[in-house]
Amino acid sequence: MTSPGYGSTTDELIQHRRDVADLQRRIRNRRLQVAGLYGTPSLLALxxxxxxxxxxxxxxxxxxxxSAHGAFLITAVVFAAASALQFGIEFTEEFWDWEDKGTSVSKLALDLELAEERRILEARRLTPSAVERQASYKERTPAEVSRLRKESRHYRRVHLWMQWLLFVSSAAITAITAWYDPPQPGKAALICLGFTITVITAATGYFKPRERAFNLQQTADNIEQHVTALDLGIAPYTQGDADNLELFAATVETMRVEQRRREQQLDQPHQGQQEVI
Structure with missing residues (x-):
C-alpha cells in the first residue's frame, strides 16, 4: 500500500481541522439555542x-x-412570543430547521472529542518529515511577525491615548482652577478630571502598554532578521538546508518563549518581577 503524497496528506489534515472547528461552532450554536429555550420562559415568568x-x-x-402596565405587558408579550417561536422551531416541523435540532450538547461534545482524537491519530500516521515541518514552520513565520507587529501597534496606540489624555486632563485642571474662583461651577469638572488622571495613571502602571509594545516590536524585528538571514543564507544559516531549517525553528521558538516570559513578568507586581528576574 503506497503512502499518500504530501499534498494529499496536507488536505487530509486540513479536513480534520475543519471538522473539529465545525463541531466547535455547532456546540456554541447549540448552547445558545438551549439557553434560549430555557432562558426565555424563565424571563417570561420573572x-x-x-x-x-x-x-x-x-x-x-x-x-x-x-404606562407601567403597558411596559410590563409589552415585555411579557415579547418573551412569550420568543418562547413560542423557539419551542415551535425546536419541536415541530412547520418552521425552519435549526442545525442540530433535538441534539444534546453532550452528544456534540462527545463527537468533538472523537473528532479531535481522530485528528491526532491521523496526524500521527500522516505526519510529514521533520524537514518538511520545519519548512512549513518557516513559511508561517511572516504571519507571526505580522501578529506581533499588530499587537505592538495596538499597545503603542493605547499608551499614546493614555498619555494624551493625561496631558489634556492635567492642563485642564490647571486652567479650570485658574478660571473659576471660587471653584463653582468648575468643581465638578475638577473632580472628573482628577478621577480620570488617577484611573489612567493606575491603568498605565498596571497594564504597561508601552513596555508591551516595545517587547512585541523587538521580538518581531528579531524574528524578521532571522527570516532574512535564512533567505539570504548568511550567518548563522550557512549550513545545509536541513540544518538551517532546524536552527531557524529552534531560534524562533526560543524567541517566542522569551516573549511570553516577558509578558508574564509584566503581569507580575513589581516585587514579583524582581523575583522572576
Whole structure:
C-alpha cells in the first residue's frame, strides 16, 4: 500500500481541522439555542412576577399607571412570543430547521472529542518529515511577525491615548482652577478630571502598554532578521538546508518563549518581577 503524497496528506489534515472547528461552532450554536429555550420562559415568568410584585409593593392600594402596565405587558408579550417561536422551531416541523435540532450538547461534545482524537491519530500516521515541518514552520513565520507587529501597534496606540489624555486632563485642571474662583461651577469638572488622571495613571502602571509594545516590536524585528538571514543564507544559516531549517525553528521558538516570559513578568507586581528576574 503506497503512502499518500504530501499534498494529499496536507488536505487530509486540513479536513480534520475543519471538522473539529465545525463541531466547535455547532456546540456554541447549540448552547445558545438551549439557553434560549430555557432562558426565555424563565424571563417570561420573572417579568410576570415583577409585574405582580411591583403592583403589590408600590401601588398596593391604588391603581397602577397605564404606562407601567403597558411596559410590563409589552415585555411579557415579547418573551412569550420568543418562547413560542423557539419551542415551535425546536419541536415541530412547520418552521425552519435549526442545525442540530433535538441534539444534546453532550452528544456534540462527545463527537468533538472523537473528532479531535481522530485528528491526532491521523496526524500521527500522516505526519510529514521533520524537514518538511520545519519548512512549513518557516513559511508561517511572516504571519507571526505580522501578529506581533499588530499587537505592538495596538499597545503603542493605547499608551499614546493614555498619555494624551493625561496631558489634556492635567492642563485642564490647571486652567479650570485658574478660571473659576471660587471653584463653582468648575468643581465638578475638577473632580472628573482628577478621577480620570488617577484611573489612567493606575491603568498605565498596571497594564504597561508601552513596555508591551516595545517587547512585541523587538521580538518581531528579531524574528524578521532571522527570516532574512535564512533567505539570504548568511550567518548563522550557512549550513545545509536541513540544518538551517532546524536552527531557524529552534531560534524562533526560543524567541517566542522569551516573549511570553516577558509578558508574564509584566503581569507580575513589581516585587514579583524582581523575583522572576
Amino acid at each position: 417579568s410576570i412576577f415583577a409585574w405582580i410584585a411591583t403592583k403589590n409593593t408600590i401601588w398596593l392600594n391604588k391603581d397602577m399607571p397605564g
